[in-house]
Amino acid sequence: MTTVATAAILQALPDPVLLIDGKKTIVSANDAAKNLLGAQIEGRSLVLALRQPEVLDAVNDVLGGEDHRSAHISLMTSVRRSFDIQVTTLEAAAQSNARAVLIMHDITAARNAEQMRADFVTNVSHELRSPLSSLVGFIETLRGPARDDESARDRFLDLMDSESKRMARLIDDLLSLSRVEANEHILPDGQVELRALLADVTDALSMRANGRSLTISFARDGASVFAPGDWDELTEVFHNLIDNAVKYCPEHTKVRVEIDEIERIPEIGLPGVVIAIANEGDGIPAEHLPRLTERFYRVDKGRSRTMGGTGLGLAIVKHIVNRHRGQLTVDSALGQGTVFKVFLPSVRDVAESDDLSQY
Ligand SMILES: Nc1ncnc2c1ncn2[C@@H]1O[C@H](COP(=O)(O)OP(=O)(O)O)[C@@H](O)[C@H]1O
Ligand SMILES: [Mg+2]
Missing domain, CATH: 3.30.450.20 (PAS domain)
Structure with a gap:
């Protein structure tokens, strides 16, 4: 040569x-x-x-x-x-x-991916191990010192019930996450009426809201709003977001859920729908905002845990919104509250649906 x-x-x-x-x-x-x-x-x-x-x-x-x-x-x-x-x-x-x-x-990308995988395995093991250790401890106590103590037995069985439910929630969320990740490159093929979907989700969460003396305000009688999407996955998105709003706001306040049609989704540029979920409260400090959708990322781990959280909800939300070619934003003002917004395109970009390889 x-x-x-x-x-x-x-x-x-x-x-x-x-x-x-x-x-x-x-x-x-x-x-x-x-x-x-x-x-x-x-x-x-x-x-x-x-x-x-x-x-x-x-x-x-x-x-x-x-x-x-x-x-x-x-x-x-x-x-x-x-x-x-x-x-x-x-x-x-x-x-x-x-x-x-x-x-x-x-080899930076490969190294980072390997590191993320290793961190994920460590996190999952840790998250599963702590309820499991509690269960093992309760079993030992029930077999030993609390054997003949009826009131202690009931108390421990209640705790064992809640720890095992925590493990089940974690496993459900992990399965959900892996299912959503596997489908992320395939566009959903249904059409969803979002007002009815949001009414169902707010109904399902009303018990939890009542338990914290909250009201969820949502105009269920307004006009129908359609968007291409998967009913079950979008239910999961809004269930997670409204559930978070209900969990992380002070008692006796109001969670607002609003839906609007818009001409242009910022950054995406297509016409679509925006659903805003707003709650009052302390707000989330700015440095946490970019990391909220990471798996297991929690601003206050103790609080998330007492509220029954797994730290996977927003990661699931993010992947489902990506699959719908939408956008998730969060705005939070300290001392005032937090607004999560989901933007969903109401039409498909023809060029894009022809070439999904870029996703
Ligand atoms: N509406 C909200 N107000 C305040 N903090 C929130 C809100 N939504 C989510 N967060 C914060 O983001 C973290 C991650 O949320 P998520 O992934 O749903 O996990 P979790 O299982 O803890 O609810 C939560 O632990 C909480 O710290
Ligand atoms: Mg959550």
């Missing part, structure tokens, strides 16, 4: 590539390498361009006669990035003094 062709190939590679001579000077770098390490790196010493002992060891070994070495490094750019480094010997080429080629493959 000609030198020109080799240079063009190096240039076309998406991964940073450096050619290095016998004195560890960078004789050539492609654009990806210049973007990462600086535009002026050609002619500089590798020792200065990439201050990474593992990389220098690998290069020294290859220049010393080994065919191939690899290394892993982390670089602090605007974010921390991980790279898999491959250093390979180059046959002495006539017109070039390059002796080794160094290829940097960015």
Whole structure:
């Protein structure tokens, strides 16, 4: 292959590539390498361009006669990035003094995904373990010290009942989450009348609201509002959001549920429907807002737990709204309250439904 062709190939590679001579000077770098390490790196010493002992060891070994070495490094750019480094010997080429080629493959995304998976398993195990430990403890107490104590037995059985229900809720939410994630790329094919759906959800939650002396206000008699969607999944969305509003607002206040048709959904640009769920209360501090839809993220873990939460509700909501090509927003003012909004397109973007591969 000609030198020109080799240079063009190096240039076309998406991964940073450096050619290095016998004195560890960078004789050539492609654009990806210049973007990462600086535009002026050609002619500089590798020792200065990439201050990474593992990389220098690998290069020294290859220049010393080994065919191939690899290394892993982390670089602090605007974010921390991980790279898999491959250093390979180059046959002495006539017109070039390059002796080794160094290829940097960015594995940050794979590392992050692996970390998320590991964190998720840790979180699930932890969340299941704590009610399970309580159950084991109650069983031991009932077999031992509380064996003949009738009132203690009833109290412990009540606690065991609520702990086992907590485990069941967690498992239901985990299954729900994995089902929704698996379907996220497939558009729902039904048509849903949202006013009736919201009336059903508010009815289902009215007991819980009464228990906290709250009212849920919703204009159930208004005009019908249709949107393409899946009835069960949208029920799950609004059940979670209204349930949160009911749980996290002070007693004797009002939860407002409103639905409106709008010309253009912000960011999406299509006509659609917006459903707002507003509650009074302390509000959510701004630093928590971007993380609320992460699995198991809770502003106040103790409070969520006493209210019977799993920390998965908003993660489920987010995935279902994504599947409907909608948008979820949250606004919260400290000392005043919180408004969650779900935007759902009422028509399908034709170009988009032809090409779902982008999702
Ligand atoms: N309407 C709301 N007002 C205040 N905080 C809320 C509201 N909705 C959700 N949150 C916060 O977001 C967290 C995550 O919500 P969610 O995923 O539904 O989990 P949980 O099972 O705890 O309800 C909650 O623990 C709570 O801290
Ligand atoms: Mg919830």
